[in-house]
Every structure is written in structure tokens, then in C-alpha cells.
Amino acid sequence: MLPSEMADYLRVIRVERGLSANTITAYRQDLTTFSKFLDKQKRDLGSVDHLLVLRFLNQLRTAGRANTSIARMVTTLRKCFAYLKKEGVVAHDPMQTIKPPKKAQHLPAVLTINEVDDLLAVPDVEKPLGIRNKAMLELMYATGLRVSELVHLKLTDLHLDLAMLQTIGKGDKERIIPVGEVAIDWLKTYLRDSRPKLLKGQQSEAVFLNDHGRPISRQGVWLLIKNLVKAAGIQKDVSPHTLRHSFATHILENGADLRIVQELLGHSDISTTQIYTHISKKRLTEVYDQFHPRA
Template sequence: MELQIEDYLHDLKIERGLAENTIASYRQDLAEFTAYLTTQQVTAFDQVTQLSILQFLKTLQEAGKARSTVTRMVSTLRRFFRYLVQNEQLTTDPMTEIRSPKQGQHLPAVLTVDEVTALLDAPDTTTKYGIRDRTILEVMYATGLRVSELVHLKMSDLHLDMGLIQTIGKGNKERIMPIGDVAIDWIDRYLNESRPKLLKQRQSPYLFLNAHGSGLSRQSIWQKIQQYVSVAGISKHVTPHTLRHSFATHILENGADLRIVQELLGHSDISTTQIYTHISKQRLTAVYRKAHPRA
């Protein structure tokens, strides 16, 4: 069984190009599943039945695992057994009739346009760090970049004369996206006034630098956003991903096509992007109830 799992994980990496973190999650799920099978004296995947999988999922629920964890496990097992059948290592798929537990809908926090403006205005742009941080916030809101993509942005990824930047997203997929004039102006100011002072005659391929002239970490971006959320007086729980959510929601509310938003965010499945249509409807309903005299 271990050999079959390793073959599957190798296929995910080489053939599908999935990220290391994603492959690690699959590895962990499959290790937990095989550990359970061992306790049930099941020594091969062709001995696994629909009933044994249901019993395994029940043990996860009884152990207090979150619904999202159980759903992820179902997804992992579905993909794995489909792989075994497609590669003729199994003749039947025990996952065929097993459905994922229904997920409760958790809509991500989104800032209003006024809150975004307050957050963008929070850094002190009379300092080299303030200029850098303002530029970071402007770029995140202008592009919807993930924080992992932001910290890996390189000078060579900028094509500002064409109003474009490029990045490598999940699954090592490259995408090129437009960036607005305001964000470009802040990048230019950062490159002229701030980055040379942070670099101090050193060399770095990365766009955004720390005090030592090295690339920033995801944790440092998170800490800076928390700092500026406090300065801006925003009471919502805000993370770096909140600016990504806000970017997607705001452009949808202003008429962008869902497929375009999917492309900009780098989502492989449009169902992931559709969460933002629910946010827009929720905000529309809230505005209606507040504004209409008989709502």
C-alpha cells in the first residue's frame, strides 16, 4: 500500500505539478487512512469496501474532527481510488457512492471601499518603510495576489510599461495580470525612494525588501497588516487574504465577469470563485435592508 501511495504522490508532483504543501496534505490524509486500515487487518487497497470507508469517516467524526477535515479526507480518498482504477490497480472504486458531508457556508471577511481606503492610508509615507508598506497594500488590493505570491515577486516580474505583472501561483502555474495606475505609481515611488535605501548597495532579486535588504516573509506581511488595521480603526478580523477577498468582491460588484475574476485570482475551478457572488448578494441585501424604509 505504501508503494501505491508513493506512486500516486509522484504522479501528483510530476504529471499534475501540484505544490509541495498540497502533496504533503495528501500524504498525511492517506497515512491516516492506511493506519486505520491496519487496525482493521486490511492489508491491501483491493480489500477496501464502501462500508470500511464509511466506518473510517465515522471514526473521524467521533474523534471530533472538523467537518472541513472530513470533507478534505473524502476528496483525498476519491482522487486516490480514482487513480488506482484508472491505472488498473483496482477493478472497482469503493468511493463511487460516498458523498462529501455538506459544508456550512463560511463567507470570508470583506472590507468596504472606505475601509480599504483607510487601510491604504494608514502607513506613514514620509518614511522608507511607510512607502514600502503602502506599496505592498496597494499592490495586494490592485491585483488580488496571495501573500505567498507577493513575497516572491521579483523585479523581473514587473512589466509596468505594459501595466502588467506576472507571478507563479498554486501548482506552479504562471499567470499574468493587469495592475492599475495608482499601484504602478506607488511601485515607481518605492523603487526610486525606498528600495535603494533598503538595499544599501546589496543585491536582491525580490521586489519588496526588509531592513536587511532581503525578501520579506509571509509572517512579516501579516504583522504589518495587523498594525495598519489597528491604525485605521477597522474592527473586522483582517488577514492578508482579506485584501484578496476585497479585490474580487469589489470588481464583481462593479460588473466584472466571473470568468475574468477566476483568471485574475488563478483559480483552477470556477466553483472556488463563485463564493464571491454570494458575498456580493449578501452585501446587496444588507444595503437594501438598511436603506429601504419598508425593508
């Protein structure tokens, strides 16, 4: 159980900052882990000092937590204790001298255009689920939608006659995204020929349904893509987010402006988008090394 003061903090940031449910869940998990540590140490929030926090972080490191996970924990505790001090729950903020571990530079996996073609060719479009899978993959690659945005997509969000769709991203920010002709054609085929069969007489506003006629889940999309990647013979660790990375990388490589990519992906900070320029440079180096006679 979380201390009531930490539970209050989560309620405040959900209402005032409009953070997504996934972000709130991550914060809750971090604070719950820290709260359990305090219980074992027989300490309350008011007695927490920087030495106790360091002992906690070292315990996480010893348990094999990655630097990224520990860095997120530091961020969570820093924001929470700043709130607790402001509210007078604690007299001193123990996080002021705590620095997060440096993050290792990690470039996400990206599919080549040939690998994308191989993946898109896997679904059996003679079957209703195959048509759905084809439409989903085409839409994800055409728009760079997050999987959470995909599964929450509603029929009223589609404006196919205008070649557009609208979605609500992180921080409840709405954005309008253009959709390419191929993805539109497969979406129309799915909506006309496949979705009514999956509905089985039920009612749903969700665009993409599972074989029980209910909205497909994040886990369902994740498992589906894992199976399709395996069937395509792709030897990479691919997740739904990989199609988003591939979308961004490929349009950058074909000359898109970084600010446009930022807008399409719904990034609030362009520094987040700049990871894709690093990917492009890495791929450029790989091509050079492969084909230049004196590389």
C-alpha cells in the same frame, strides 16, 4: 511514514498534473493522517474497505474536524485509491460508495471601501518598511494577487511602464494582470527609496523583502496584515486573502463582467468566481435593509 505506494502517487500528481506545492502538502497531510489510522488498526492498503473508511471519517468528525476538512479528506482518498486501483495495488476501490459531507455555504469576509482606505492609511511611509507595507497593500488590493503569488513576485515580473505584471498561479498557469496608477506609484517609490535599504548590500530577485534583506514569507505577510488591521481598528477576521476577496467584490459591484474577474483572479472554473456574486447580493440586501424606509 507514508506507504511507498502513496508516496508514488504524490510524485505522479506533482509531475503529471503540475499541482502547486501547497496542494501537494495538503494531500500529503491527509494521506499521512489516514496512514496513521491504518497503522493503529493494523491494516494495510489492500485490506481497506468502505466500512473502514467510514470509521476513519467518523473518527475525524468526533475529533472536531470541520465538514470542509472532512470533504477534502474524502477527495484526497478518492483520487489516491483510484490511482492505486489503476496501478493494481488494490483490487477494489473502497471510495466508490463514500460521499463527502455537504459543505455549508460560507461567504468570505470582505472589507468595505472605507475599511480598505483605513487599512491603506496605516503604514508609516516615512520609514522603509512602511513604504514596503504601503506598496504591498496597494498592489494586493489593485490586482487580487494570492499571497503565494505576492511573495514569489520577481523584479522581472514587473512591467510597470506597461501598467502590467505577470505571475504564476495555481497549476503553474501564467497570467498577466493590469496594475492601477496608485499601486504603480507606490511600487516605484518602494523600488527606488525603500528596497535598496532593505537589501543591505545583498542580492535578491524578489520584489518584496523583509528587514533582513531576504524575500518576505507567507507567514510574514499574514502577521503583518493582522497587525495593520488591528492598528486600523477594523473589527473583522482579516487575512491576506481578504484583500483578494475585496478586490473581486468591489470591481464586480462597479460593473465588471464575471468572466473578466475570473481571468484576473486566475480561476480555472467560473463557478469559483461566482461566490463573489453571492457576496455582492448579500451586501445589496444589507444596504436595502439599512436604508429603505419600509425594510
